[in-house]
Amino acid sequence: MEPGTHDLRVLIGRQRLCDVLFEGLGAFMLLMSLFILAALFINLAIEGLARLQPDFFLDFPSRRAGQAGILSAWVGSVLVMLVTAAAALPVGVAAGIWLEEYAPKNWLTDVVEINVTNLAGVPSIIYGLLALGLLVHQFRLGESILTAGLTLGMMILPVVIVSTREAIRAVPQTIREAAYGLGASRWRVTRDHVLPYSVAGILTGVIIGLSRAIGETAPIITIGALTFIAFLPPAPVSAVPPFINFEWLSSPFTVLPIQMFNWISRPDPAFQSNAAAAGLVLVILTLFMNAMAIWLRYRARKRIKW
Amino acid sequence: MVRHFHIDNPTMKNDSSTAGVHIPSARAIESVGAGGFRSDLLRSTSKSSAIKAEVRGLDFHYGGFRALKDVSMQVQANEVTALIGPSGCGKSTFLRCFNRMHDLYPGSRYDGEIRLYPDDVNLLAPDIDPVETRIRIGMVFQKPNPFPKSIFENVAYGLRITGEKRRQVIHEKVEKALRDAALWDEVKDRLHQPATSLSGGQQQRLCIARTLATEPEIVLFDEPTSALDPIATASIEELIIELKERVTILIVTHNMQQAGRVSRYTAFMYLGELVEFGETSRIFTRPAKRETENYITGRFG
Amino acid sequence: MSASAVKNATALPGRRGLRRSRLARPSEFVAESLLLFAALSAVAITLGIVFILVRESAAFFTHVPIVDFLTDIQWTPLFESPRYGILPLLAGTLTVSLVALAFAVPVGTITAVYLSEFASPRLRETVKPVLELLSGVPTVVFGYFALLFVTPLLQKLVPGLPGFNMLGPGIVIGIMIVPYISSLSEDAMRAVPMHLREASFAMGASRLQTAVRVVLPAATSGVVASYILAVSRAVGETMVVAIAAGQQPNLTFDPTEAAATITAFIVQVAMGDLPHGSIGYQSIFAAGLTLFLLTLSFNVLGWFVRRRYREAY
Numbered sequence: 001m002e003p004g005t006h007d008l009r010v011l012i013g014r015q016r017l018c019d020v021l022f023e024g025l026g027a028f029m030l031l032m033s034l035f036i037l038a039a040l041f042i043n044l045a046i047e048g049l050a051r052l053q054p055d056f057f058l059d060f061p062s063r064r065a066g067q068a069g070i071l072s073a074w075v076g077s078v079l080v081m082l083v084t085a086a087a088a089l090p091v092g093v094a095a096g097i098w099l100e101e102y103a104p105k106n107w108l109t110d111v112v113e114i115n116v117t118n119l120a121g122v123p124s125i126i127y128g129l130l131a132l133g134l135l136v137h138q139f140r141l142g143e144s145i146l147t148a149g150l151t152l153g154m155m156i157l158p159v160v161i162v163s164t165r166e167a168i169r170a171v172p173q174t175i176r177e178a179a180y181g182l183g184a185s186r187w188r189v190t191r192d193h194v195l196p197y198s199v200a201g202i203l204t205g206v207i208i209g210l211s212r213a214i215g216e217t218a219p220i221i222t223i224g225a226l227t228f229i230a231f232l233p234p235a236p237v238s239a240v241p242p243f244i245n246f247e248w249l250s251s252p253f254t255v256l257p258i259q260m261f262n263w264i265s266r267p268d269p270a271f272q273s274n275a276a277a278a279g280l281v282l283v284i285l286t287l288f289m290n291a292m293a294i295w296l297r298y299r300a301r302k303r304i305k306w
Numbered sequence: 307m308v309r310h311f312h313i314d315n316p317t318m319k320n321d322s323s324t325a326g327v328h329i330p331s332a333r334a335i336e337s338v339g340a341g342g343f344r345s346d347l348l349r350s351t352s353k354s355s356a357i358k359a360e361v362r363g364l365d366f367h368y369g370g371f372r373a374l375k376d377v378s379m380q381v382q383a384n385e386v387t388a389l390i391g392p393s394g395c396g397k398s399t400f401l402r403c404f405n406r407m408h409d410l411y412p413g414s415r416y417d418g419e420i421r422l423y424p425d426d427v428n429l430l431a432p433d434i435d436p437v438e439t440r441i442r443i444g445m446v447f448q449k450p451n452p453f454p455k456s457i458f459e460n461v462a463y464g465l466r467i468t469g470e471k472r473r474q475v476i477h478e479k480v481e482k483a484l485r486d487a488a489l490w491d492e493v494k495d496r497l498h499q500p501a502t503s504l505s506g507g508q509q510q511r512l513c514i515a516r517t518l519a520t521e522p523e524i525v526l527f528d529e530p531t532s533a534l535d536p537i538a539t540a541s542i543e544e545l546i547i548e549l550k551e552r553v554t555i556l557i558v559t560h561n562m563q564q565a566g567r568v569s570r571y572t573a574f575m576y577l578g579e580l581v582e583f584g585e586t587s588r589i590f591t592r593p594a595k596r597e598t599e600n601y602i603t604g605r606f607g
Numbered sequence: 608m609s610a611s612a613v614k615n616a617t618a619l620p621g622r623r624g625l626r627r628s629r630l631a632r633p634s635e636f637v638a639e640s641l642l643l644f645a646a647l648s649a650v651a652i653t654l655g656i657v658f659i660l661v662r663e664s665a666a667f668f669t670h671v672p673i674v675d676f677l678t679d680i681q682w683t684p685l686f687e688s689p690r691y692g693i694l695p696l697l698a699g700t701l702t703v704s705l706v707a708l709a710f711a712v713p714v715g716t717i718t719a720v721y722l723s724e725f726a727s728p729r730l731r732e733t734v735k736p737v738l739e740l741l742s743g744v745p746t747v748v749f750g751y752f753a754l755l756f757v758t759p760l761l762q763k764l765v766p767g768l769p770g771f772n773m774l775g776p777g778i779v780i781g782i783m784i785v786p787y788i789s790s791l792s793e794d795a796m797r798a799v800p801m802h803l804r805e806a807s808f809a810m811g812a813s814r815l816q817t818a819v820r821v822v823l824p825a826a827t828s829g830v831v832a833s834y835i836l837a838v839s840r841a842v843g844e845t846m847v848v849a850i851a852a853g854q855q856p857n858l859t860f861d862p863t864e865a866a867a868t869i870t871a872f873i874v875q876v877a878m879g880d881l882p883h884g885s886i887g888y889q890s891i892f893a894a895g896l897t898l899f900l901l902t903l904s905f906n907v908l909g910w911f912v913r914r915r916y917r918e919a920y
Binding site for chain 3: 012015016018019022023025026027029030032033034036037039040043044047090091092093094095097098099102103111112115116117118119121122123124125126127128129130132133134137138154157158161185186187190208211212214215216217218221222223224257260261264265272275276279282283286287290294
């Protein structure tokens with residue numbers, strides 16, 4: 001028997017044990033992350049579930065915790081998201097198309113690329129400062145739904161651009177060449193092929209961007225929209241001509257995360273149940289949007305085979 | 307040395323002055339004019355042949371790499387011309403010059419000319435619109451690449467690009483193209499199913515139908531059967547032979563038997579140069595160049 | 608072939624004709640211009656940020672010498688005799704970020720190694736999106752969680768921990784940035800070529816030895832880049848600290864104390880009603896500029912480190 005064979009076996013055994021231990025540790029870390037997510041959810045549910053009655057969605061905020069609701073907050077969130085999507089979707093998709101399909105290899109493209117990368121890393125509160133200085137005071141848009149929507153639109157622009165680019169890049173070059181080979185112009189190739197085939201991927205990005213925007217608080221506080229709002233903005237649609245109006249854009253507003261923040265900062269614990277209930281609504285909303293995005297991505301992968 | 311290859315040149319004289327005797331010079335073409343030139347040529351050369359395109363001193367660069375070196379040859383109308391050579395010899399690159407595919411990618415540069423007849427225009431001139439070129443010169447790719455749309459929409463797409471809006475006309479032309487591509491009977495009951503549901507060989511015939519729908523004058527085939535099984539390959543080859551009645555065909559193939567089966571003329575390329583060009587039967591039996599012989603007998607490539 | 612031949616050629620009537628045409632298609636031009644315009648909006652936003660931050664900060668620095676801003680150890684802009692030293696805010700930001708990193712680096716790295724080297728592909732594909740949900744939860748909810756769940760929990764472990772402190776929010780921010788570290792690090796580790804692992808296994812190394820001695824070193828720059836990007840996130844995080852860390856500027860590195868961060872200060876001022884153009888109003892832009900430069904340098908650093916690992920193979 002070679003000297004050391006026994007030692008070697010002991011060594012190998014020890015290493016195998018290390019493997020098993022580490023695997024346990026890794027699984028524990030994973031479970032811990034999942035557990036924290038669950039704890040967060042359960043904590044909110046315990047505190048806030050009792051408040052999630054229909055009235056909660058139909059009442060304005062109030063000085064009495066038991067009567068306060070999130071009517072103005074969720075309506076505000078919906079309207080702000082409308083503006084955000086209307087701003088970020090066309091601009092982001094167009095910028096993504098330009099970068100993937102049109103951009104020449106030159107300094108201008110580099111500058112745009114660097115800016116998109118950089119914007120993705122800018123903290124959200126900086127967008128709030130930009131909006132405060134530029135939109136609120138320079139352009140005098142006030143602390144309005146329009147300002148908030150544009151602010152969040154700028155914030156999620158990099159998300160939309162990046163996901164548009166990824167979706168477009170997944171369209172095989174052979175498909176583009178087939179269309180070009182038939183005499184399609186660049187814009188026709190983009191409009192007839194590249195865009196339709198990457199819609200699901202682009203939508204995924206837009207939904208993820210919006211789910212981030214709907215829970216975003218800091219930039220909205222920064223533009224100064226932390227006020228007591230117990231009314232609804234003018235309705236965007238009406239029964240009398242001209243049926244659609246845009247007065248709501250310049251209306252003061254509140255949104256769900258702001259309402260929640262507002263309730264957290266009250267010392268009265270009764271308000272904290274309200275905060276938990278609003279948080280529950282927010283978490284369910286974002287989880288739902290994320291799940292939708294994941295499902296869309298999965299479906300897109302399954303549907304189109306190249 | 308400028309080498310001009312002419313199909314009526316059985317003994318491969320690699321002398322530009324000699325070649326000049328056979329190839330009508332630019333000046334001659336100018337003076338005769340498009341129509342006259344054509345009939346002239348019909349008389350002066352054998353059988354059916356008129357020249358559909360003529361390549362003159364074509365150089366192609368991308369990213370500082372000279373991929374094609376001074377290529378000159380003629381493409382006979384209504385014939386199949388095969389481009390053969392080892393991988394990386396530039397045959398696909400050469401093919402893709404004809405429909406200006408390289409314009410899609412930055413850093414490419416053409417020098418020399420590809421003259422298209424009877425118009426007598428240089429396809430590579432900067433003021434020629436590549437988009438228009440591609441409408442007149444169709445292309446079938448290596449791997450079948452149908453759009454993820456319906457079978458009908460795939461074939462109709464070229465028509466829609468050219469601005470055809472009459473439904474009746476589109477339907478007629480789609481049917482004709484599918485018949486021409488020998489696919490009609492197989493798909494006539496499922497025109498609105500996704501093209502990706504077809505088999506590989508059917509997909510490739512669909513791509514051929516898609517190209518034929520707009521009635522191109524030249525169709526470029528870039529190794530069209532390399533992704534197909536032998537049976538599908540046979541049907542595509544049969545189709546190519548039938549198609550030459552109506553269009554001029556250029557085909558890149560790595561398969562010499564295929565070149566032998568389908569083509570009337572063959573060009574052998576090596577390291578970006580056109581080494582030898584002539585009637586397929588002669589190239590395969592009596593190659594004039596050592597490289598050609600080596601390649602054909604399987605000594606390399 | 609003369610130039611005139613070419614010129615005539617385009618005019619010759621072919622079957623369909625070849626026109627000299629890029630200009631003949633105005634819709635192409637319009638489409639391309641609009642797309643370019645959209646792409647330039649990204650540049651415009653960056654310029655807008657720099658312009659606003661610099662303009663307001665410049666006004667601020669006409670009142671407050673930049674040396675005082677960088678060296679004064681007190682930040683009391685709302686007092687009778689205001690002092691404008693950024694150091695206490697920086698200390699708060701740094702402390703919270705360090706706590707976050709102390710939590711997220713081990714958890715994130717171990718998770719990444721586990722997912723990349725030990726877990727089955729199926730588990731990996733299921734777990735990744737769920738992990739990413741962690742960073743998708745609204746920050747205000749995390750703030751609530753830090754203030755009303757984590758801190759009370761910590762108070763049982765650390766006696767005397769005040770209701771506002773940097774430890775709780777630090778850990779919660781750590782939880783938020785775990786997905787950044789685990790996902791980016793895992794990408795970097797999976798980019799390590801298989802043959803390196805095989806070489807290690809072929810010599811009788813165990814999985815853990817291969818992971819720690821071969822894969823991790825080969826993926827170092829990617830892993831480090833993920834840490835840097837995670838710090839950048841932690842530094843810019845606002846709501847968690849604004850809710851749970853207290854809003855008193857406090858020059859300390861003790862995480863069990865309450866302190867304000869740069870972001871918390873901006874929120875605090877924005878919640879009040881400072882008139883536009885006042886020095887208090889301008890001070891949040893000076894703080895914002897500091898934050899912007901801080902995250903920008905982290906992002907640039909992370910970008911450089913990451914680019915290095917891309918070039919490695």
